[in-house]
Amino acid sequence: LVLRGAIRGDRAEYRTDSQHLKGACRASVRSGTQITAMDDHAEDPELPEEELPEEEPELEEEKLEEDPELPDETLAADADGDSAAPMEEAKADGGENKEEPAAEEPEEDVDPLKGTEDDEVLKKPPHSSEIFLGGIPRSLTKEELEELCQEHGDVFEIRLLKDVTTGQNRGYAFVVFKTREAAAKAIEKLNGSEIKGKKGVRVTLSESKFRLFVGNLPRAMTHAEVLEMLKKQEPGVEALELPSELNAARNRGYAFVDLYNSAAAERARKTLTRPGFKVKENVLTVRWAEPRNEIPQADLAKVKSIYVRGVPATITEANLKELFAEHGEIEKAVLPSARPGGVVRDFAFVHFKERESAVAAVKVEKVEFEGKTLEVSMAKPQPKREHEGQQG
Structure with missing residues (x-):
């Protein structure tokens, strides 16, 4: 195209190289002259193509940018600097300089730091996918163990600790x-089997941390509301256990949450306790849940004590x-009392004479001492603990 315009009373024409085009646009804005475009194939007897000047040093880009009469924000130029037009005019014409829609603000109860790593965390194997092997031959190598296990499914990781003195394994692996x-x-296939001549290899499910205890929940929240809140904070939430009061109208102020794997559980633990x-209006308390031991309902119905957590020293x-x-x-x-060398314990028990008194105590919406909110729930009788496998 050839830009044609009247500048300072003199008629001039410019070719479409970047230097002349910028000069013409800036000069046109200063003088208020309209610039029109012409087809470069149109004949122009007054100024043949070969007579067009190749340079125009008086309209150098560096000098124009310093001109106080023409602020930089007046024109919108493309990436190559080969075209310029008033920004408002470009938007009004529906050109490429359309205003971008404003980015949506994150919801108040969603962790703004979480998101990009979600896939990486959830790509790791789920909980209950790790096994413990005990009593294996000490001469068994990692390669031999992997080949043995691959027969039953794809292996993600093997941890075979070795003795620094002998260089052999320590008789167990994960x-x-x-x-x-x-x-x-x-x-099913390897427990009690024989490996490299050694019989009676023990194979059990390894305990992994994937279950969280979440306390100080608002007691008026329903199961659906708590689950929705948790999933907004951590997409790896798999299951929720929300104990309710005897009348089932309110929850007991705490819940147990199962996560997809230990990595998701660790992230959820940090997310739910982040500052602010x-x-x-309730600040949650989150910690690892103890291994589950089923307690008969008949025993639970006899409890007359309450468990108070979060008590100050x-x-x-x-x-x-x-x-x-x-x-x-x-x-x-x-x-x-605190264990020797340990920190002061932050819980207590209150034993009532009647069970109805304990039930009434846990129904209170909020219990505070010296400005600190305490967690109150029914105490549980001590179960008979049985060996449930090894922990990796």
């Missing part, structure tokens, strides 16, 4: 499969009795 089904199959995060047994005395006669309050 194998992570890519699926739970493969792990279950390996346990609250659920209906300044609280006394007398304070506890005074705090819960309104619910019924209290037989005793117990503050477990």
Whole structure:
């Protein structure tokens, strides 16, 4: 194209090289002259192509950019600098300089730091896909163990610790499969089998941390509301157990959450306890859940004690009795002493004379001591612990 315009009363024409085009546009804006485009195939007897000047040093780009009469934001130029037009005009004409839609703000209760790594965490094997092998021959190598396990499913990882002195393994190993089904199959086929002449190899499911205890939940929240809240924070949530009060109208203020794998559980633990995060003004308490041991309902129905967590170091047994005395006669309050060399324990037990008093105590919406909110739930009788495998 040839740009044609009247500048300072003199008629001039410019070819479409970047230097002349910029000069023409800037000069046109200063003088208010309209610039029109012509087909470069049109005849122009007044100024033949061979007579067009090749350079125009008086309109150098560096000098024009310093011109105070023409601010840079007045023109919108493309990446090559070969075209320029007033920004507002370009937008009005529906050109490429359309205003981008504003980015949506993240929801208040969604962790803004989480998102890009989700796939990497959930690509790792699920929980219950790791097995423990005990009593294996000490001469067994990692390659031999992998070949043995591959017969039952794809192996993701093998941990075979070696003795630094002998260079042989320590008689046990951990194998992570890519699926739970493969792990279950390996346990079925390898437990009690013979490996390299050694009989009675023990193969069990390895305990992994994938279950969280979440406390200080608003008691008015339903199962669906708590689950929705958790999944917004961590996409790896698989299951939720939300104990309810006896009348089933409210929850007990705590829940157990199963995550897809230990990596997702660890991330959820940090996400739910990040500074400033609250659920209906409640700051959650999150920790690893203890291994599950089923307690008969008949035993649970006999409980007359409550479990109080989050008690400060300044609280006394007398304070506890005074705090819960309104619910019924209290037989005793117990503050477990710290273990030798350990930190002060932050929980206590209050034993009532009647079960109805304990039930009334846990129904209270909020219990505070010296400005700190305490978690109150029914105590559980100590189950008979049985060996449930090894932990990796």
